[in-house]
Amino acid sequence: MIRIIRPSNLSVLALVAMVIPIAECEDSLWPVREFRGVWVATVANIDWPSSRHLTTSQQKHELDLIVQTVHKLNFNAIVFQVRTAGDAMYNSSLDPWSYYLTGTQGKSPSPYWDPLAYLIEKSHNLGMEVHAWFNPYRARAGSSSRSGLASTHMANRFPQYTYGYGHNLWMDPGAKVVQDYIISVFSDVVKNYDVDGIHIDDYFYPYPVQGQDFPDSHTYNSYKSNGGTLSYSNWRRNNINDLVQRINNELHAMKPFIKFGVSPFGIWKPGHPSGIHGLSSYDAIYADARKWLVEGWLDYLTPQLYWKIDPPAQSYPALLDWWLQQNSKNRHVYAGNDVAKIVSHGWSAQEISNQVKISRDHRSLLSLGNIQFSMKYFISNSHGIANAFSALYTNKTLAPVMSWLNVSRPVSPSNVATDSSSILWSRDTSGAIYYWAIYQQFADAWNLHTVVRAEVTSVSNITKGFYAIKGVNRAGVESSPIVVQVHGSTAIVG
The missing domain is CATH 2.60.40.10 (Immunoglobulins)
Structure with a gap:
């Protein structure tokens, strides 16, 4: 007592x-504030749970280990993937339980528990934030079939706006009924869970598949027949702009303290800045992330700067500088780092450490933290990455102040x-x-x-x-x- x-x-x-x-x-x-986040990916059981066949007790144990590791390394935020593809890692009134949690989409955990509620309770007890991470439009990962999807899944709610594209199933961002549904999913989480933030990543329109057009022409033709004047590309970009602006406005109206963050592909357009080459997120996936930052439609931007410091074609510091220069509304920029490349591409842990230090060097321009992809590499301490962050994050600190909230x-x-x-x-x-x-x-x-x-x-x-x-x-x-x-x-x- x-x-x-x-x-x-x-x-x-x-x-x-x-x-x-x-x-x-x-x-x-007083200690310098810094956002220290890590993505916990649930799609394909990347980070958690390690298998869709675990018992509830095993799932809780793994989630406990994540929370303990994040806290021990002095991180202060977990970005938890709650919706991978029209599914839910929480008790949703709209989306079915995730296949990656129970092995059958729509099947609830047994014995019952709610992973998001559990994670929030454990993290908040240790003073750490939880940001709920959503994929809005992806309907299925790794298959373009609707077979096996729960009856409540959005692909079955809106079959006329559901398309097989490449190896995935995708919803049509141009259909207002789909956008309204997605907003209701976000609102449901904000209403029922004490999350600190809402987070979406780089999956808007799907990444292009060679030789295949995204089959939304009938939606665009309907828009044109109703008096729409935008070109095909601008119409697609405007659909995503509408989604981002609505999330920002409607969720802040529900809870003014909610932190809304977006993690776009790290290159807006090739040539911005000069010398940068690569995929254009503006043209390929119709994501005008620069506009969202300029308009202040988000509280933080996390460009996925998944490249080394030195290569001139995709340079971490050059791209970070460019994004910071677009920040006319003085929002926060927390660069995204790809620690997975320590394993997949032979990077050194020092490369990631140096990237975090570069982010810190730009603090005066509101580069106020980083988010790391992804959690499993810290659990396993792959190539000493956890040790490297112990040297970076030597003391605890709070996340930066968002004075405009x-x-x-x-x-x-x-x-x-x-x-x-x-x-x-x-x-x-x-x-x-x-x-x-x-x-x-x-x-x-x-x-x-x-x-x-x-x-x-x-x-x-x-x-x-x-x-x-x-x-x-x-x-x-x-x-x-x-x-x-x-x-x-x-x-x-x-």
Whole structure:
């Protein structure tokens, strides 16, 4: 049972109160904020679960190991793939349970559990964010057949807008009924789960298949017959623009603190910047990610910069610089890094470390973090990648502040007191607190000691020294600190 210590109780603990000088709390002394994310891919059982035949107990064990590893390495966000192809890694009222979870699409876990709810609870208990990652239009991966899909699957809801293309099944982004359904899926998660963010990656229109046209001409002809004037390509881009803008507007209207992020292919168009060659996401998959950033239709952009630093045709720093230069609305940019290439292409762990350092060097331009693909390489410590990140992420930190989100300002903790090894405070009654951040002073700086949920009112096993407690809201804004000094059986509170 947690005991709340109020000022009248201080003499019981032989505490002496005094004001700690505010100079102890100058902004420059607090840890630098950084988004440290990792993608957990569920499609084809890439990261989790390792097999669709695991028991519930085995699935939970693997998810526990993911959370523990992310926390141990001082990451602060998990980007969890909840919808791979019109399916669900959570209890959805719209999409069927995922084949990759139970081996049969539409079959619920037995014994029952909800992976997304479980992950959120475990991660939030450790002060880490969870971003729900969706693939909007892919209807099936690895097969262009509807055979075996659940009756509630979107391909069966809208068969007239479902196409086999290459080795996948795809929904038509130009069909408004499909877009409305996808928005309802996103809204369902935001309404029913305490996710910190919503995340979509680079699958909009499918990547081109040689010798095969995406068969949406009847949808475009219908648009034209109803007075539409856009060219075929611009119409396709506009369909994706509409989706991105609607996600941003409608989900923020539901919960203003939701962080909306998009992870597009890393090249907008060849020649941007000069000397860059490769696939044009603008022309090939109709993703105008530059527009989304310029218009501020997202809270963070994660361009997939899956190339080395040196090759001039696809240069990590050159592309990062270019994306940062497009950021006229001052949103956050968290570059995506491909740690999988350490295994698949023989990269060194040092290459990824250097890319993270380059991202940090551009902090003044709002390069404020990175997301790594993908989790299994940290679990296995492939080629020392986990060791490399232990050297990069030496201390804990909170995700960067998103000051534009419409969230109430946090309040400082009240009735703060200590005994010889604990710090205690009163429960928040403002409703503005999401976490309490507890810092410990080392020399002239404060290190983040731990992060606890708003309902927690104490931390234990505290050694002697100076500590500061701040309230943190859903946008990452912190309150003024309350500083305490713990020294044996005596504490000074200010």
